[in-house]
Amino acid sequence: MLNTEPAARLETSPFLSLANIRKSYPGVVALSGFSADVSPGEVIGLIGENGAGKSTLMKVLGGIIAPDSGSITIDGVSHDALSVENSISAGIAFVHQELSLFENLDVAANVFIGREPSRFGWLKIIDREKQRSMVTPFLARIGANFAPDAPLANLSLAQRQMVEIAKALAMRARLVIFDEPTSSLPLSETEKLLAIIAGLKADGMSVIFISHRLHEIERAADRVVALRDGKLVGSLERSEITHDRMVRLMIGRDLGAQTRTATSRPGKAVLKARNVRTHAYPQRSVDIDLRPGEILGLAGLVGAGRTELACALFGVDKMLAGEIEFDGAPLKLGCAADAVSKGIFLVPEDRKAKGLLLDMPIVENITLPDLKAYSSRTIMSGRREARVAERQKSELDIRAPSVTVAAKSLSGGNQQKIVLAKWLAMHPRVMIFDEPTRGVDVGAKAEIYWLMRRLAGSGVAILMISSDMEEVIGVSDRIAVMCEGAIVGILDHKDFSEENVLLLAVGADIKTRTQS
């Protein structure tokens, strides 16, 4: 329930109540004054685009991070922040997107991990029989069709999710938080899950259901809460929940301001990929053309296979099958070095693990891919390196005291600029951006968009993977949408809308769909 709607449900005191939760990371405000209540037996649908602050909120509830300010009240007891122990003992349980189970153990052992029933006093020998018999009722309650001693490795993804739910029940959970539970489930399994959620509700438990699949929210939720930019932007009561209203809440503002007339006149494709299959979806293949001067947005849900496609085009992961044509000639990519030598560059999603050497100075990060250009007979020239780094620093406005400080000491936006700088110091022909502005503050975001636009203007072909709807629509010249490993539609500029992109991304058909 909202602060702005006081005294609407006074008869049941809420199980959980969040007041004015704030959390900011360097350069980014993840939550700015979020408030909400959760009543017993209530199913809350939490919606919001990627980056709206949902995962930060979940981390606050799980006790993994402490909010900067605000209070969390559970059963009338108020906390400034929860610890992991607080969260568990209060009965908050998570069913995660990436499951947190042990493949090498059986079902019962997973359910009771860390709380195994034991025998022989201090010897603490695990009582496997008891463990199995204890887990049986929980499995029965959620209609599980597998045995307590089934090895987890033999279970399907949907069955594993049930194990997680059984675990939550065994921990006497009072609030179960489902984080994108259906994103990897087939339809029939989704039905089962929704039935389980209804069962939990009937038993008086609270549920928070996070999903991008709005029709599931529509069916399951008693109330919908929408997050945007770390704020609660609205809530819908059961009777008000419709697909359209939810989309409007998520989008939250008029779209006219973001749309831009297509300015680019793309030429012939510089990079053509045909029948590319990656390990994420080995049975699906992708065809894609990247044209100089064009920013092709690649939208889709997390896990749609976009990053895998990018890695295949960059050669850093081997594609299972497919051909790449570059400048009209076939191109074999054995490793990233092959792509780099052609001017195909990737700005990876995971900046800290893949984009940067965090402990190394800015200058060494910038010159790394092109060191040979700054050396004579393999001996490096520190002066030439510094000159290039200084030039990039001022050109991209990297805010750092000097180019010799370690990359890790900079904020997200400036770190991202270093990743860009290292490629821009060379001669890009194709640039692949994977979530270019994740964890980047607003100011740097605008600068990165401007840079991308300028690159496109100078004839570089750009592929931009983004889960940020506003970004995809605001920056792209065309948008390709991926769903489960395949490109399900390409939108021309006139068909750009958040709804069209969302619908394609969840695998639905759209009316205005056009093939380019």
Added chain:
Amino acid sequence: MNKKDFGLLVLILAVGAVVAALNPRFLLPINISNTSNLVGLFGLSAIGQAFVIITGGIELSVGSMIALVGVLFVDFIATRGVPWPVALVLMLILGVLVGLAHGLLITKLKLQPFVVTLCGLLIYRGIARFYTQDATAGFGFGQDFPLLEQLTTGKFYGIPASVIALTVVATIMWVVLHRSVFGRYLYAVGKNEEAARYSGIRSDRIVIWSYVICQVLTVLSAIFFAMYTRSIAPASHGNFYELYAIAAAVLGGFSLKGGEGSLIGVILGVVLLQELQNLVNLLGIPSSLNFAVMGGVILVGVTLDQQWGQFRERRLTKQAAQAMGSTDRNSVAAPGEVR
């Protein structure tokens, strides 16, 4: 020379001063010369080890290779009449092949460096013993190779040949490590192999090269060791030498996780280890305690270094937190961050 290296140098001088005060024989030219000869011998293999450690790997077969190369080399020149330059080239080729094999197994078959080189340790020792039927390989009476001996165990202007060899090798390797493109790649791969690969570095090749370099330097040191001891018992010659090299690198500020350490550091590490050996002898400490002293010093050194690092981190965090209080919430930098 960075701060860490400087600290180590101060420690070496301080220990030296204490030992010299307790036993003036420490400063006798003969003692200095002997000790520095050992520094030269162990230094060569330690530099090789350092290259591997920077990539985040480890090379455990060094001691066994020193034994294998020792028996082969001595056998070739003393009993089979192979001219020593030819034998030397053959040994270097062997080193290249062994390093190549290790590197390929580690990068292409994705085996762990520890496992691959542990197997190497066992295999090469076994071959060395089998080759001589466990007999000691040595030179016949009156057999000599004047030029080879002058180059390996002789002295130039009073400086042991091994020290000169180490100086030459260290200078070259310093340039390679700290001034060449390859050196930068080594650190990059060691710090974050994935980011290096995503920057277009062929990290597999870099790793393979590091093992080749390590084995070539090991072969070189093996020749010096063979000529120094002149008789090689294949079951014991070179035992634990890989651990001396690893210990020297760790003392010299290398991280076994890779990406850290300097050439000067590993040389100073070797110097300190040999100084400690010498200290045990000169101060009348039972030589059976030799390893215990070495282990104790390394443990204390590494612990202090770790604690000092944490202390600095905490101080930086505190400073950042104070800076935070005075700035706007939304644009504030995290600990240690510069805006």
